[in-house]
Amino acid sequence: MTTITNVVLQLGDQPYEVTVATGDCGKGGRRLPGDCNLDGSVNVADPLCLLGFLFLGDHDPVSCGDAAGSGEALLDWSGDGRLSVTDAVIALRYLFLGGPPHALGTECIPTAGCPAACGG
Numbered sequence: 001m002t003t004i005t006n007v008v009l010q011l012g013d014q015p016y017e018v019t020v021a022t023g024d025c026g027k028g029g030r031r032l033p034g035d036c037n038l039d040g041s042v043n044v045a046d047p048l049c050l051l052g053f054l055f056l057g058d059h060d061p062v063s064c065g066d067a068a069g070s071g072e073a074l075l076d077w078s079g080d081g082r083l084s085v086t087d088a089v090i091a092l093r094y095l096f097l098g099g100p101p102h103a104l105g106t107e108c109i110p111t112a113g114c115p116a117a118c119g120g
């Protein structure tokens, strides 16, 4: 939800009225890259969730948007624009072998067209 508020700022003798928008501002909800099961954390359940989606027809974690930072990009650990078993392997290497983190980082990011699934 976006809230629009008019605020008057006094700079010296001059008042300035500005409009401030707070909330999601249309960017979508915030999600954690790699959090396939949308529980707000990344652990072994997430690469298993991705494999389930890819090979078993489990729930669809990617259909909430297709722009950068959206559902599919959030599971694309390699950042090559495709979802494959490689992304699950990269996730497991990150979790257990000190491999590189998700291509989009390790912090919650706005996701176009997706509901929120992490803080903020």
Ligand SMILES: [Ca+2]
Binding pocket: 034, 035, 036, 037, 038, 039, 040, 041, 042, 043, 045, 046
């Ligand atoms: Ca998770």
